[in-house]
Amino acid sequence: MSTTTMQNEVVGHVIGGERAPADRTFEVRNPSRTAEVVGVVADGTAADAVRAVDAAAEAAGAWAATSIAERVERLRRIADAVDAHAEQLIDLATRENGSIVATIRREVAASADSFRHVADYLSRVLVPKEFAGQTAGESVHVERRPYGVVACIVPWNAPVLLTANKLAPAIAAGNAVVLKPSPFAPLAVSLLAALAADVLPPGVVNIVNGDADVVRALVDDARVRKVSFTGGGATAKHVMRQAADSLLPVHFELGGNDPAIVLADADLPVTADRIVLSAFRRAGQVCFATKRVYVQRGVADEFARLLVERVDRMVVGDAQDERSDMGPVNNTGQFARVTELLERTRAAGRDVRILGSKLDEAAWGGGHFLLPAVVLDARQNDEVVREEQFGPILPVVVVDDEEEAVRYANDTEYGLCSSVWSASRDHALDVAARIEAGVTFVNSAMFSETGAREIPMGGWKQSGIGWEGSPYGIDEYLQFHSVDVHALPDSGSAS
Incomplete structure (x- = not known):
């Protein structure tokens, strides 16, 4: 899948490692020069979201079974790919987002660092813990496991870095991801995610652009085991109400004053x-x-x-x-x-x-x-x-x-x-x-x-639920699984 011509073509979805065609599109304009169309993007539907979850669900098991060493190696390759495409990411993000180019340069560099930082601490976080029991033959084993399929929804204000801050720990934890960018700044995010998808097995990272229909389809799909959303409180409340029907766990990084x-x-x-x-x-x-x-x-x-x-x-x-x-x-x-x-x-x-x-x-x-x-x-x-x-x-x-x-x-x-x-x-x-x-x-x-x-980034009160960044941020994408082994009574005979 080529990622070098995104400015000159319709930016499609990425589903199961393939660029998916679009029945409908929308334009992304430059907020500095609103007459300029920066790119044309596939406008996703609920059906596109379901197909992306299909691909993620198919990939999740094998990806979760990969070794920590393999995940670390792939995270570092993604970081290198971000560095190699830095100028294109900077150009796209500056023209679609409107933040000055010096700020965007720092954002793109920090995005590559996000993947490297997770790679640095991953083995320390994921190492299982073993506890000897009080009686011979008894033991406790505590490990961390991925959720499976995670939906990540990112905003427009710092899109590249906020995407990296979700993708890096989510995939490092062993999850497969369906990413939904903001319609106001989807181009650089789509490129970043496509770079990651190219490094990973098909279906581990999927991208569906679109609006609220895509979000609703993701939250409604029982195969999505967690939703991570960064954005406004009003949207978060809609997501939370919908997630309540299935007790779907949520992670929110919301606004501040x-x-x-x-x-x-x-x-x-x-x-x-x-x-x-x-x-x-x-x-x-x-x-x-x-x-x-x-x-x-x-x-x-x-x-x-x-x-x-x-x-x-x-x-x-x-x-x-x-x-x-x-x-x-x-x-x-x-x-x-x-x-x-x-x-x-x-x-x-x-x-x-x-x-x-x-x-x-x-x-x-x-x-x-x-x-x-x-x-x-x-x-x-x-x-x-x-x-x-x-x-x-x-x-x-x-x-x-x-x-x-x-x-x-x-x-x-x-x-x-x-x-x-x-x-x-x-x-x-x-x-x-x-x-x-x-x-x-x-x-x-x-x-x-x-x-x-x-520092784990997150808020009190209505500024969020959960934390992002730092070695604590990966906790949002992991759940515990423990094994408590009890000894059998000594029967006096060999078994």
């Missing part, structure tokens, strides 16, 4: 720099981007000045242009949602600052471009504070003390990530210990190199 607590002793210039990087990366379309800031009153004016100064330096333009600091939002719906939220925030009388500059005024109307916005006098109960914006808007709330900041930070249905900013490590750790979230960063809102490898 991540707070940043800026304490009075914070290094304000560094804090402003790093919060801007987090809040406006991918035009704010990151589940763990900083989405609200709580700053202590004594330093609020200076912090606001530094924040506005830094955001105003940002240049917004075509994602492929190296001069752009921020690209467009991904799609028409997201553009409308963010624009309307800004309008309602202004109508509420808030001090909304539209900052930054346009790289190319003439091209501005041809893409889903928004300048970054800062709300300097936000209140805790404002919509822009309580809801996940998922766009280039950052509200700032002034608080009297750190107790109020922690109370406001926790006053939310979300609990994905958070950050604390202080010159004192001990002070920051004390505040971090009181925050209700899966991850709390100190003096950053991004993962360190070690954190990216070792």
